[in-house]
Amino acid sequence: xxxxxxxxxxxxxxxxxxxxxxxxxxxxxxxxxxxxxxxxxxxxxxxxxxxxxxxxxxxxxxxxxxxxxxxxxxxxxxxxxxxxxxxxxxxxxxxxxxxxxxxxxxxxxxxxxxxxxxxxxxxxxxxxxxxxxxxxxxxxxxxxxxxxxxxxxxxxxxxxxxxxxxxxxxxxxxxxxxxxxxxxxxxxxxxxxxxxxxxxxxxxxxxxxxxxxxxxxxxxxxxxxxxxxxxxxxxxxxxxxxxxxxxxxxxxxxxxxxxxxxxxxxxxxxxxxxxxxxxxxxxxxxxxxxxxxxxxxxxxxxxxxxxxxxxxxxxxxxxxxxxxxxxxxxxxx
Numbered sequence: 001x002x003x004x005x006x007x008x009x010x011x012x013x014x015x016x017x018x019x020x021x022x023x024x025x026x027x028x029x030x031x032x033x034x035x036x037x038x039x040x041x042x043x044x045x046x047x048x049x050x051x052x053x054x055x056x057x058x059x060x061x062x063x064x065x066x067x068x069x070x071x072x073x074x075x076x077x078x079x080x081x082x083x084x085x086x087x088x089x090x091x092x093x094x095x096x097x098x099x100x101x102x103x104x105x106x107x108x109x110x111x112x113x114x115x116x117x118x119x120x121x122x123x124x125x126x127x128x129x130x131x132x133x134x135x136x137x138x139x140x141x142x143x144x145x146x147x148x149x150x151x152x153x154x155x156x157x158x159x160x161x162x163x164x165x166x167x168x169x170x171x172x173x174x175x176x177x178x179x180x181x182x183x184x185x186x187x188x189x190x191x192x193x194x195x196x197x198x199x200x201x202x203x204x205x206x207x208x209x210x211x212x213x214x215x216x217x218x219x220x221x222x223x224x225x226x227x228x229x230x231x232x233x234x235x236x237x238x239x240x241x242x243x244x245x246x247x248x249x250x251x252x253x254x255x256x257x258x259x260x261x262x263x264x265x266x267x268x269x270x271x272x273x274x275x276x277x278x279x280x281x282x283x284x285x286x287x288x289x290x291x292x293x294x295x296x297x298x299x300x301x302x303x304x305x306x307x308x309x310x311x312x313x314x315x316x317x318x319x320x321x322x323x324x325x326x327x328x329x330x331x332x333x
Contacts, residue, residue: 051308052308052309053141053306053307053308054140054141054306054307054308054309054311054312054316055140055141055142055143055306055307056143057140057309057320058079058136058138058139058140058141058142058320059136059140059142059143061136061137061138061320061324062101062137062324063137063324063325063326064080064081064082064083064084064085064104064137064138064324064325065081065082065083065137065138065319065320065322065323065324065325066082066322066323066324066325067081067082067319067322068081068082068257069081069082069083069084069106069107069152069257070082070106070257070258070260070261071106071139071151071152071153071254071255071258071260071261072139072151072258072260072261072313072315072316072319073150073151073260073261073262073312073313073316074150074151074262074264075148075149075150075151075153075154075251075264076147076148076150077150077307077311077312077313078139078140078150078151078261078262078312078313078316079138079139079140079150079151079312079313079315079316079319079320080104080105080106080135080136080137080138080139080140080150080151080152080319081138081315081318081319081322082325083104083105083106083135083136083137083138083139083152084104084105084106084107084110085103085104085110086103086104086105086109086110086113086114086131086134088103089166090114090117090128091117091118091128092117092118092120092121092127092128092129092162093113093114093117093128093129093130093131093162094128094130094131094162094166094167094172095131095172096130096131096132096158096167096172096173096175097132097133097172097173098169098172098173099173100133100145101136101137102133102134102135102136102142102149103131103134104134104135104136104137104139104152105134105135105152105153105155106151106152106153106252106255106258108153108209108252108255109134109152109153109154109155109252112155112207112209112210112250112252113131113155115207116129116203116204116207117129119203120157120200120203120204121162123196123199123200123202123203124161124196124197124199124200124203125196126161126162126196126200127161127162127163127164128161128162129157129158129161129162130157130158130160130161130162130177131155131156131157131158132155132156132157132158132177132247133145133146133149133155133156134149134152134154134155135149135150135151135152135154138319138320139151139152139319140312140316140319140320141306141307148251151261153211153251153252153253153254153255153261154249154250154251154252155249155250156247156248156249156250157204157247157248157250158177158178158246158247159177159178159180159192159197159200159246159247159248160177160178160246161196176246177246177247178192178246179192179245179246180192180193180197180216180218180219180245180246181216181218181219181245182218185218185245185287186218186282186287187218188218188219188222193222197219198222198223198226198227200248201213201215201219201223201238201248202223202227202234204248204250205234205235205237205238206234209252209253210237210250210251210252210253211237211251211252211253211264212237212238212239212249212250212251212264212267213237213238213239213248213249213250213251214238214239214240214241214244214248214249214251215238215239215240215241215244215248215249216240216241216243216244216245217240217241217278217281217282217286218245219240219244219245220238220239220240220272220273220278220281221278223235223238224271224272224273224278229271232270232271235271235272235273236267236268236269236270236271236272237267238272239267239272240272240278240281242286242289251264260313260315
C-alpha cells in the first residue's frame with residue numbers, strides 16, 4: 001500500500017513538472033528574442049512648443065495671419081496679426097534684403113512709409129529712400145538682426161539715396177548701407193555725411209505718428225549742434241542708440257485699433273542735447289561694448305535668453321496658429 005502511494009505521488013510530480021516545461025516552451029516561443037546588445041529604444045518625447053525659441057516658430061511663417069490687423073505686445077516682445085506687405089519697389093522707395101521676408105508691418109507703418117518716402121525725397125533732393133527691415137509676416141522675435149521689430153511698428157531706413165534705377169534682387173542683397181561715422185566712433189565721416197542727412201532725420205521725426213527715431217550718438221550730437229534749440233519738439237524724439245551709424249530706426253506709436261499694444265514711455269521733457277545726456281555714449285563702455293549677438297543689438301551683459309511662446313502675450317499663440325492670408329490677398333506688390 002505504501003509503495004503504491006509513493007509511486008502515485010512520484011507520477012504526479014512528473015506530470016506537474018512536464019506541464020510547467022511545456023508552458024515555459026510555449027511562453028518562450030511567443031516572446032521576441034532580446035539580448036543585452038539590442039535593447040528596445042525608448043520613444044523620444046517631442047519638445048513642447050513652449051520650450052522652442054519663438055524666433056524659429058515665427059520665422060517659419062511665410063505669410064501673415066488672417067484677422068484684423070493689430071500690433072500685439074511691446075516692441076521687443078510681441079507679434080503682429082493681419083500684417084500687410086510694403087511693395088518691394090515704389091515710386092520713391094526700394095526695399096533691401098528681400099530674402100529675409102521682412103517687408104511686413106501694421107497698415108499704419110505701411111501708410112507711413114508710402115507717405116514719408118516722397119516727403120524725404122523732396123526734403124533731401126534724393127530720388128527716394130532705401131528701406132531695410134520692417135517685421136516678419138506675423139511679427140514676433142527674429143532669428144537675427146534685432147530684438148525689437150516684433151509688432152509691425154518698427155522700420156530701418158538707410159542713410160543712402162535711392163539710385164536712379166530699380167535694383168536687381170542680387171544688388172539688394174549685396175549693397176551695403178552708407179556709414180556716416182568715422183572709425184573712432186567719435187566723429188562724423190566727412191566723406192559720407194551731408195546736410196541732407198539732417199533734413200532726412202528731421203522729416204522722419206516731425207511726423208506726428210512717430211514715437212522715436214534712433215541714430216548713432218555722433219549723429220545726435222551733430223543734430224544738436226546744427227539745430228540747437230530751434231526744434232525741440234522733434235529733436236526730443238531723436239535718441240542715440242548703439243550702432244545706427246548707417247540707418248535710422250523709426251518707431252511708430254501704438255495705433256488706436258490695437259488695444260493690446262503696449263505704449264513706450266514718453267521721452268523726457270528735454271531735447272536730449274545736454275552734455276550730461278550725451279556723455280555716456282562716448283565712454284569706453286558705450287563705444288566698445290561686448291561682442292553683439294546680432295548685427296545691430298549689442299550684448300552689454302549676458303546674451304538674453306531666447307524668448308519662448310510663454311514669454312509673449314497669450315494672443316500671439318492664436319496669431320501663430322491662425323490660417324494664412326494668401327499671397328494675392330497679402331501682398332501690396
